[in-house]
Amino acid sequence: MTIGSRRKQTMVHGLLLLSAVTLAGCAGMGKKSVTKLPVPDAYADLVDARGADRGRIDVFKEGSGLRIELVARGFAAGTYGMHVHTTGQCDGPKFTTAGPHWNPTGAQHGRENPMGAHHGDLPxxxxxxxxxGRATLHLVGTRLTGDGAVLDADGAAFMIHAGPDxxxxxxxxxxxxxxxxGVIMTAPAG
Structure with a gap:
């Protein structure tokens, strides 16, 4: 074997070793970079009057109540009112089947109303x-299911309005x- 062929063989072995080390490192990185997202306790897929996808909410139980994570798609720049409504129906085009705002205590509307607010009033x-559009919303002191909870016998809906509240x-x-x-539904156990 000549010196040139030994160098060539050494270089090939070195490249093979480097390739093996690189592949092993990449394989380990893939396992470490996988993050499992938390499964929501409930969710609602939002649609407009034509049935087009307008986003989603995910609802998570927390010690102080419920946390809602909203992603709203296809909205022009602006400010929009949001509320939880009393009935789990979203029949278009006007969505009146969702009923009024969720208001189990009989309060008046509005976070700035001295007689308010409905439990379903949101920022x-x-x-x-x-x-x-993205938002994190908190419904403090609210349960998802059970007596006085959001998801009672006729369910609940999440609504976005054309203008600001x-x-x-x-x-x-x-x-x-x-x-x-969007009709709020309990998420399947995952």
Missing amino acids: NLVVEPDTI DMKTDPSGNSGDRIAC
């Missing part, structure tokens, strides 16, 4: 230009038409 959704006008905050709705 406004603000969508910036060229973005997807003024946070004080009873019964709906002057938030305008109902433009996206």
Whole structure:
């Protein structure tokens, strides 16, 4: 064997060893980078009057109540009222089958109303230009199921309205038409 062929053989072995080490490292990285997302306790797929996908909410039970994670798609830049409604129905085009805001205590509407607020009153959704609407909402002191809970015998719906909620006008905050709705359903055990 000549010196040139020994160098060539050594280089080939070195490249093979380097390739094996690189592949082993990549295989280990794949296992470490997998993150399992938490499974929601409930969810709602949001649709508009035509039935087009407008986003989703995921509902998680927490010690203080419920946390809602919202992703809203296809909305122009602007401010939109959001509420939990009393009935788990979203029949278009106006979504009136969802009933009024969820209000188990008989309060008036609005987070700024001294006589309010409904349990279903939520902050406004603000969508910036060229973005997807996102929000994290908290329903403190609220249960998902059981007595006085969101998901009672006739369920509940999540609603997005055409305009901002003024946070004080009873019964709906002057938030305008109902433009996206989703029936809140318990998530399958995963």
